[in-house]
Amino acid sequence: MDKDAPTVAVVGLGVLGLVALKNLTEAGFNVTGFDRNDYVGGLWHYTDEDKTSVLPTTIINISKERGCFTDFPFPHDTPSHCTSGHVQQYLESYVEHFNLTKSLRLGTTINIVKRDDKEDRWIVDIEGSGPEYFDKVIIATGINSRPHLPALEGIEQFEGQVLHSRAFKRPELFKGKKVIVVGMGNTGADTAAALCGVADKVYISHNHGALVLPRVLNGIPFDHTMTIRKAAIMGFLELNFPKLADFLFNTMLKKMQDKVYNIRPEWNLSPAPPVKHAVPIISDNLVSLLEAGQILSVNGLKRVSGPAEVELDDGTLLEADAIIWATGYKTEFTLLDRNVDPTRHTTPKWESAIGSRGKPLPRLYQNIISLDHPTSLAFMGCVAFATGAFPLYDLASMALAEIWKGNSNLPSIKEMNRAVDRQHDFICSIAKDGSAAPGWVRQGEWVDWANKAAGAGVNEHLGWGLKGWQFWFQDREFYKLLMDGIYTPFVWRVFDGKRKAWGGARAEIEKINAEVAERNRLKKVN
Template structure:
């Protein structure tokens, strides 16, 4: 999905291959007041924002905004822009909602005729969940920051529950009238002469916008490794994106390639249908159950623990990695007996491969319904593959569960943030040909920070819903002018540090391009969004005052379930949610009651 802000020409469009939101400035030349540097441009005939070394009066001509931004204070406007959302997956929906909340008049576009993105099951060759998919993160920790799941929804619910939740989200926040479904975006480019974004919508032609958010997501372009001899294979070869109906593999011998969450779910779905199911992998893996001793495993994470881990991550990164991986390994070993013959140990660190969340994988391995084997070396015959250890396997199908690449192909080369890939990344063994964008905080374009941003390029160990809710909250405040960006030089240095960090991970093993230092990124997003969490739970005057006045709630926030509602509790720049405190108290009370029942039994 992408978010863009159209200019005075208006929005005629249909919708997109991108997820996106765009906003169009009001036509009136004097409808906007100057906040740091804002001008009504007499030559272009409309209001435009500009950042330069000194403020200018309304009506004066501006210099090129890309060359004059020492501090990048983005203007605030009386009537904020008409926005277009290209593809209404999770990232796009929450970006639309948070921009609308700040006064942007947003329109959402999607090539699909439904909202929800991959959470909407479809038989078509599109990325989607299976009907049997169960979420890996609990609803208490995996929801949006101001919209809980229904109370009667299971803590680990199905994909159908999530799809219904997203549709309810759209209805609750009145987003339906802002969405235009069933359209395709062919290209996005910059018109520097007009200082606008040009979005080519299939069937209607070009449309013009002031700002654009590209939010196509991380699951848009399948990653297909090269396999020697695959041209002679007479069986079926497909990516997990095309795996929709397990019954089509009845009686077949299937090799599932990739020991991750998708690989585990795919292999499990084939059990009882296929004749043999192999799961092939080049490295080990950690396996976690969704529930440990009757408690969702992610409920054990608290704000206090996150703060401690964040301190260690920033100051003692190696020790932090060791401690985190040791904790996960201990939880795994307490829940499961991992047999040596499965070749799952030693597992790579979490920064190289996130744990598999599965309640049945170990049982299926124990029952030999899934056979764990090493990686595939080559195709050795029409229906045969050779493994890295020389073993030959009969195979009727190969299913690649090897992930995706973030999609940037709709962007003109001049605005593609991956066009100058860091050489160290390209040469790292863990990069695997994936693009690495140069984006401030893995979100904001360095070429056009006041008008172009990306959703889907930030990753750490948390749920996507609250992560991109916070991300788009932060972006909305930056573009509204309530929060500022550093100078271009400082932003470039920040990106260089991030690339050095991710290249250091990639040189030793697999790495997600969007992986960030969680504590550092969350601290920035909290400040930019104006959520007030760090201030109220920190050691400053605000924190001590909050602790003194409301100690019970302070303790609940620090040591209770680390819910997304924490980002909407306190007043600040972004809109708070009046129901946040009550929801936090309710969730923790219910969790405590379940623990009490568990102990009694």
């Protein structure tokens, strides 16, 4: 590492921080990663402590073929939908493979990150050792930092347990109890399922419907049906005919659901809100548990009506020994000095929208780059669309590395502010009609920006321009495999460009598609 290279502090060493550290290091920066835990992996590392983490029983929702990093596949003997333990091992192997250990400062608590304008540097104040100075900072503490706890009338008189799903670790502690899980999302479904066979009664309380999708459809991971060609078509429609794009996407998902599950009216799962308001629940057992009566679907909570009783929106009274809030998180940046906190100015339209639910809306260019200090402060964790976090933030940090390296240009501050205003208008238009994730973006538009900034060359080689026609003419078989095969993250490392390509990308893409095709052939034969 060049000692004169710009120094970068990455705060948080979960998935987002690890991939940012790796990509910035690869681009020639002198990077140090900090985490208050004594392990890497963030929420993918199970812990009994009251910290956000997976459960030992957690199974990934996105297949390993589509949910990995762009230049580091899962071991080939790993199941497509593996356990959280597999993911933790994968992340530890990632650190070892790219020789990142020397750049990690684990078990380190940061008090505050603030700007020293006089020295044109960032001060990272570390508990127990004082300030250290860096040229640039990436905040990668993620979106699962502060539990979102809705207000509930009368909660002070409830004598049972009240906890956020973050603190739910051991189902056996609820043996024989009547438990209400609040929130019909992936976390709520997983929490309720984990309680079955242990708790006396398991209720799942919700105010809206939901789509429920299996991990595997017709013997194939359902996300294998998404191809680059389909993503390109949806991106074009999303940008030019957004209502049609929403209709087609939601219709396609509902057809997938109805092909596998018979959703009963009494569960109040239909009609499901559009994906932009609520992502589908990925579960292999929620429907069967509802059918068996092991999970009871009930209306939203209205108030606590007694020491061990709650009233629902429809007037129903339920006995309860515990309430578990599976209601998500609020993004917060309390480690940052308020003067550079991107949430310090919130768009009024967002605050008044019913779907904002009190969550902050950061002002960030492309939901990554600080408008206060675009060349030295960035954030990982504020971009969201229907894909996995691993490839999304791999691409995001590749783009950031090339921008900070000077290989890709940023617009003027005025233009970046206009872009943020447009993004906020977009997300506020969603939030006025229902729940909205603050980081939700138009997928095709954002990916096109990130591809260009990272210099990955994917849209150029698979598009309608000269490079696209040349690639198609010279390598038609591989072109078709990229367009219509499994949309693997390795595509972002195939072509030479600004960022480092991976020499094994093509072979891995061909291998994965061949292996999956053979597995599918054998299933049909048997």
